[in-house]
């Protein structure tokens with residue numbers, strides 16, 4: 076059987092994660108990277124093209140993996156590319172998923188292509204765990220916690236404060252709440268109550284650290300309402316200990332079947348690199364949407380619509396023998 080031919084649209088952190096993951100797949104090859112910028116040097120040396128070249132690759136790429144940002148890129152790029160190719164993206168603006176789905180669905184249906192949106196870990200693997208646990212335990216409570224992980228948006232917001240040279244912000248679940256749930260408690264928890272925001276800040280020489288700390292803790296929409304811890308460190312320390320992009324989190328469901336018979340389901344991720352894991356999920360599901368397209372599927376889909384066997388490199392017989 077011939078390999079699944081993969082293209083990458085947009086070349087940032089996530090794209091490099093996809094590029095690395097494709098190298099690990101026995102049934103895939105990377106055809107090229109397509110960027111709005113000319114002259115990109117790729118990590119693997121795979122050729123880079125510009126977006127204008129995209130339509131020329133119709134018939135030469137089986138699945139385009141869209142790696143643009145959710146804020147503004149994917150809303151435009153996924154429907155645009157779905158006109159020509161089977162596509163997959165990682166769109167993670169949860170509130171706008173229904174709107175994005177409708178836009179992509181319309182274009183993909185008209186073009187006779189298949190598209191899968193909002194793959195990754197959240198949305199993505201966490202979404203699957205929520206559906207599994209809630210279907211199996213209809214009477215109960217679900218929880219999602221994020222971290223310990225870097226929040227890019229919050230780190231940027233701190234860097235914009237006067238007197239701040241560099242910063243890293245980690246979102247961390249509150250261990251005591253996690254442990255209570257693991258032990259069967261079903262507390263009312265929202266994002267504010269359930270998480271701590273831990274900040275590592277490099278201040279300029281002579282900057283007023285108390286003022287910076289106060290500005291962080293009182294920043295509306297970012298830190299107000301959260302327990303926030305601010306640590307001032309040197310640039311060397313930040314570069315040495317805080318340059319990675321780790322993330323992860325927990326999905327838990329605490330449910331009851333008969334009176335007093337309780338079950339706790341927990342799924343957790345501890346990721347050294349958010350983009351490398353997200354890219355790996357996209358690549359596995361690129362195989363899934365490729366197969367769905369081969370079965371005649373057109374229009375837009377999500378991870379909920381792909382049978383687990385379709386993301387695997389193993390045959391149905393192998394899965395029954397070794398993974399059941």
Ligand code: NDP
Pocket residue numbers: 084085086087088089090109110111112142143144145146148165166167168193194195196197198199349350353
């Ligand atoms: P980046 O900012 O690294 O890349 C986004 C786009 O910006 C790229 O496609 C690229 O487009 C452009 N770009 C990248 N680097 C540069 C540069 N140096 N100069 C100019 N433009 C650049 O974002 P990430 O790859 O980190 O993340 C992409 C998206 O992935 C996020 O917006 C997030 O929504 C999503 N995500 C989803 C997750 C999930 O679980 N579902 C988890 C993690 C992330 P071009 O090459 O065309 O210029």
